[in-house]
Amino acid sequence: MMTQLKEGEAQQKVQGGKLLFVKLRYDDKISELRILGDFFIYPENALPKIEGALIGMRVDENVHTFLKKICDVARRNGIELIGITPDAIAQTIKMAIK
Amino acid sequence: MKWRVIGLKEHDAYFNMAADEVISNKIAENQALPTIRFYTWKPGAVSIGHFQSMLDEVDVEKCKELGIDYVRRKTGGGAVYHDENGELAYSVIAPEELFTKNIIESYEVICGWIVNAFSTLGIDAQFAPINDIEAGGKKISGNAQSRSRGILLQHGTILYDLNLERMFSVLKVSSEKISDKMIKSAKERVTCVLEHANITREQLYKGLLKSFTEGKDCKFEELSPEEVRMIGDLAQNEYKADKWNFMR
Numbered sequence: 135m136m137t138q139l140k141e142g143e144a145q146q147k148v149q150g151g152k153l154l155f156v157k158l159r160y161d162d163k164i165s166e167l168r169i170l171g172d173f174f175i176y177p178e179n180a181l182p183k184i185e186g187a188l189i190g191m192r193v194d195e196n197v198h199t200f201l202k203k204i205c206d207v208a209r210r211n212g213i214e215l216i217g218i219t220p221d222a223i224a225q226t227i228k229m230a231i232k
Numbered sequence: 233m234k235w236r237v238i239g240l241k242e243h244d245a246y247f248n249m250a251a252d253e254v255i256s257n258k259i260a261e262n263q264a265l266p267t268i269r270f271y272t273w274k275p276g277a278v279s280i281g282h283f284q285s286m287l288d289e290v291d292v293e294k295c296k297e298l299g300i301d302y303v304r305r306k307t308g309g310g311a312v313y314h315d316e317n318g319e320l321a322y323s324v325i326a327p328e329e330l331f332t333k334n335i336i337e338s339y340e341v342i343c344g345w346i347v348n349a350f351s352t353l354g355i356d357a358q359f360a361p362i363n364d365i366e367a368g369g370k371k372i373s374g375n376a377q378s379r380s381r382g383i384l385l386q387h388g389t390i391l392y393d394l395n396l397e398r399m400f401s402v403l404k405v406s407s408e409k410i411s412d413k414m415i416k417s418a419k420e421r422v423t424c425v426l427e428h429a430n431i432t433r434e435q436l437y438k439g440l441l442k443s444f445t446e447g448k449d450c451k452f453e454e455l456s457p458e459e460v461r462m463i464g465d466l467a468q469n470e471y472k473a474d475k476w477n478f479m480r
Contacts, residue, residue, distance in 0.1 A: 151362070152310075152362070153310075155285075155288070168285075168480060169283070170283055170284055170285050170288065170480060171281075171283055171284065172281050172283075172284060172308065172309055172310035172311070173281075173283060173308055174307075174308035174309065174335070174362070174363075174376070174377070175283065175308060176335065176378075176379055177379070177380060178282050178306060178307070178308065178378055178380065181283060214335070216308075216335060216336070216362060217308075217362055
């Protein structure tokens with residue numbers, strides 16, 4: 135029997151930066167995730183790479199595991215974040231998981 | 233380096249966004265000079281940043297009711313209301329190597345052209361990182377930059393006059409309905425040229441044109457017929473499409 139996915143969202147204004155929203159659906163793992171806000175990412179088409187890498191991660195992972203994943207993807211793809219940080223994304227994901 | 237300058241024109245939101253992309257591609261293919269262009273938005277429009285949600289940021293039904301366009305930009309940044317009469321916009325599109333690799337520093341270079349124009353018009357303004365210009369501690373210009381295929385695109389808006397009631401009738405600053413309190417709060421954060429200098433929008437444009445072109449070898453010309461055709465196609469097929477505008 136299929137379990138109903140939970141939905142979560144959280145936001146924060148990054149200090150000295152921009153607004154960051156995370157919306158996600160999950161059970162014991164993240165099945166859908168959107169990172170939204172008025173920040174900048176270079177190259178612009180790289181955000182789905184970060185989102186895609188986080189899908190499938192267990193929701194009970196600690197913030198450092200999410201942070202490491204985001205940093206790995208950013209480094210591998212030469213992604214530059216302006217107005218948000220990998221740390222802020224990881225924290226906001228944990229906030230969105232109730 | 234020779235630059236192409238396209239003087240002030242009035243276009244709709246979809247044309248404006250498609251124009252920046254087509255020009256960027258032409259420059260990437262060595263088929264166009266680095267380009268500076270000035271424009272206004274008719275009808276008025278809301279543009280949202282690349283990574284924002286249209287439905288979270290914009291009251292789409294209200295836009296339809298008021299005849300205001302809505303479009304997603306290729307650049308990041310926030311949602312902006314582009315008033316038909318209260319704003320002047322620019323785009324700078326050029327090979328990245330003409331600017332510093334550091335993105336914030338390159339914002340400062342181009343925003344510096346606006347600050348310089350303001351100075352000649354008697355407005356004391358400063359670059360406010362990451363991507364704003366402030367006068368008297370309030371935002372007077374917002375700017376957004378993308379880099380793709382070796383091309384830097386920075387576009388931005390200069391607030392000439394404010395229509396906060398209209399602005400907040402289409403922007404969802406909060407889920408609450410527009411209130412006097414919210415407008416007061418925005419007035420504390422946003423300003424416009426007319427609050428600092430009694431000049432026409434034409435005078436503002438002339439000041440910006442002089443500052444943006446200063447020290448550059450400039451050729452004033454229009455978009456080519458081929459560019460206009462390509463822009464029309466891209467506007468219709470991508471920037472007007474729900475698939476693009478509602479992708480987040």
